[in-house]
Amino acid sequence: MSNDTDAWLERRRLTRRLNWWRLVAVLAIVAAALGALYWADPGNVIRRHQAHVARLEINGVIAENDWWMEKLDEAATDDRVKALILHINSPGGSTYGGEALFQAIRKVSEHKPVVSVIGTLGASAGYMIAVAGDQVLARETSLTGSIGVLFQTAEFSKLMEKIGVSAETIVSGPLKAEPNPTRPMSPEGRAQIQRMVQETHVWFVNLVAERRNLPPETVARLADGRVYSGRAALENRLIDGLGGLAEARDWLARNRGIASELPLRDIPSEPPTGWLDGVGSRAFATLIGKSLFSERLKLDGLISLWHPE
Incomplete structure (x- = not known):
């Protein structure tokens, strides 16, 4: 045993x-x-609680975007965020969406430096939000500018006559139903919309003049709707320099004392979704939304958008 x-x-x-x-x-x-x-840790998942430089990509047509507004507000108040880099690749969008983003970016700039980097395209409302930054960079071949406002509508009265369809509209005032796709625009309606477009255009010009420290008459001369290459934009003082992310980090280090060794953390540009929701929404946007409908047609109100016809 x-x-x-x-x-x-x-x-x-x-x-x-x-x-x-x-x-x-x-x-x-x-x-x-x-x-x-x-x-x-490429996404700074673990080190997100460390001091870092945040980067937000603003891509596509600009409209009202609560997610971007929320993330910008967080960046403004988060002491761990020492600077913000905006990477912009947008033809523009609604003037309201551009104005809201502009103000949110300026709020961030009250607390920490902001650098705007224009990618392939940063025009119209895309340029509007770029000038909210303390430093604006673009590549030589980037397209930017297109300072201006437009209002688009359609009129189908002749087509309706051909197919035998008519429409009746009862209004409380002569300008209530202007513009109306069922009948030609009246001279009074056209004049009113033109005044509204011009008023917003002057606001845009003055905003650029203030942010770029240029005389309003100089900006007005540049604001005929055309786009500029990065090189031409620099010559016209619409941007501060040529470059991308590396040059943005270098400017932050030299001018604002933001160490280049600080990690770069990407802010998610859209809300996280479940796997099925994400696949479903992307499939719908690809097969239906982008195939059948122009993103321009889904914008309401005044538009600051550049797109070649």
């Missing part, structure tokens, strides 16, 4: 020792994995 007991005790001792080393091995693997994730 003594030999059996000794053998059982020895096996138990060896088992405990083996389990101990297994635990040590598992902990070592976990520690190594966490260490590798910490140092790689």
Whole structure:
């Protein structure tokens, strides 16, 4: 019996020792994995609580966007965010959406430096939000500018006559139903819309003049709706310099003391979705939204948008 007991005790001792080393091995693997994730960490998932430079990409047609507004508000009040870099690739959009983003970016700039980097395209409302930054950069071949406002409508009265359809509209005032796609625009209605467009255009010109420290008459001369290359925009003082992310970080380091060694953290440009929701929404946007409908047609109100016909 003594030999059996000794053998059982020895096996138990060896088992405990083996389990101990297994635990040590598992902990070592976990520690190594966490260490590798910490140092790689491309999205700054672990280091997000450290001081960092935030980057927000603003892509596509600009409209009312509560998510962007929320993220900009967070960046303004988060002490861990030492600077904000905006990467803009947009033809513009609604003047309201551009104005709201402009004001939100200026709010960030009250607390920390903001650099706007124009990518392939930053025109109309895209340029409007770019000038909200403390420093505006673009590549030589970027397209920017297109300072101006437009109002688009359609009129189908001749088509309705051909297919035998008529429409009746009862209004409380002569300008209530202007413009109306069922009848030609009246001279009074056209004049009223032209005044509204011109009023907003003057507002846009004055905004650019103030932010770029240019005389309003100089901006008015440049604001005939045309786009400018990055090189031409620099010559006309619509931007501050040529470059991209590296030049933005260099400017922050030289002029605002924001160390280039600080990690760069991307702010999600759209809300997270579930896997099925994300696949479904992307599929619908691709197959239906972008195939059948121009994004321009989904904008209401005054538009500051550049797009070649």
